[in-house]
Amino acid sequence: GQSLEQPSEVTAVEGAIVQINCTYQTSGFYGLSWYQQHDGGAPTFLSYNALDGLEETGRFSSFLSRSDSYGYLLLQELQMKDSASYFCAGTGGGFKTIFGAGTRLFVKA
Amino acid sequence: DAGVIQSPRHEVTEMGQEVTLRCKPISGHNSLFWYRQTMMRGLELLIYFNNNVPIDDSGMPEDRFSAKMPNASFSTLKIQPSEPRDSAVYFCASSPSRTGGSYEQYFGPGTRLTVT
Numbered sequence A: 001g002q003s004l005e006q007p008s009e010v011t012a013v014e015g016a017i018v019q020i021n022c023t024y025q026t027s028g029f030y031g032l033s034w035y036q037q038h039d040g041g042a043p044t045f046l047s048y049n050a051l052d053g054l055e056e057t058g059r060f061s062s063f064l065s066r067s068d069s070y071g072y073l074l075l076q077e078l079q080m081k082d083s084a085s086y087f088c089a090g091t092g093g094g095f096k097t098i099f100g101a102g103t104r105l106f107v108k109a
Numbered sequence B: 001d002a003g004v005i006q007s008p009r010h011e012v013t014e015m016g017q018e019v020t021l022r023c024k025p026i027s028g029h030n031s032l033f034w035y036r037q038t039m040m041r042g043l044e045l046l047i048y049f050n051n052n053v054p055i056d057d058s059g060m061p062e063d064r065f066s067a068k069m070p071n072a073s074f075s076t077l078k079i080q081p082s083e084p085r086d087s088a089v090y091f092c093a094s095s096p097s098r099t100g101g102s103y104e105q106y107f108g109p110g111t112r113l114t115v116t
Helices: none
Strands: A003-005 A010-015 A018-025 A029-039 A042-047 A052-055 A060-065 A069-073 A083-091 A098-099 A104-106 B004-005 B009-012 B019-026 B031-038 B040-048 B054-057 B064-069 B074-079 B088-095 B111-115
Touching: A003 A083, A003 A098, A010 A018, A010 A029, A010 B019, A018 A083, A018 A104, A029 A060, A029 B074, A042 A052, A042 A060, A042 A069, A069 A083, B009 B019, B019 B088, B019 B111, B040 B064, B040 B074, B054 B064, B074 B111
Parallel strands: A010 A104, B009 B111
Antiparallel strands: A003 A018, A018 A069, A029 A042, A029 A083, A052 A060, A060 A069, A083 A098, A083 A104, B004 B019, B019 B074, B031 B040, B031 B088, B040 B054, B064 B074, B088 B111
8 A cells, every 4th residue: 555644734934944754655666756736726746756865956855765765845945935735745556646645834924 | 738627627516416527638648647635635546547548446436436538638537426525626637657757747727526
């Protein structure tokens, strides 16, 4: 089976750095993805890690440790517009992708 | 590219009625996914197709739900008969799904279904 665990919500201050963790159990694991979803919108792709290590895309970075079945999304220089839900998603055999329950990020001024 | 197209965007129906949700994936994408999102259950994978073939429908709640993909550019999700507990936002997503790629999924805007 597949399951992903992430915190339900995180609060941070504008300009700060926040880390959203994700632990997973997946069979035939290919890699870990991250998606952002604003209220009323659709999930949008942020990043993907197939190999261990850090992937950086602008203010967002994502990390994966396959040996620990663990990953995180790092958001730097937080802006108010970053307030949204963030989902980790594991892709396994047959391209099946399972999403975590999501972490609600609140950015305060 | 227009992205993933879903219709209708909103659907209000009465319990017992048939509901059909439609999806047009991005041209060239070979995988299509149907998800349901509610506050209680989060984002649930219902069924997904690779090259128009259903691969895994273990997430389909019950026999009232069915999905088809008659060709690479069209898929439907049907609920018959609908029940109030089916009220949710239904997303369709497509992906290039190339082995060794990023498995990035592109989501449609969703269909908000309300069953009264």
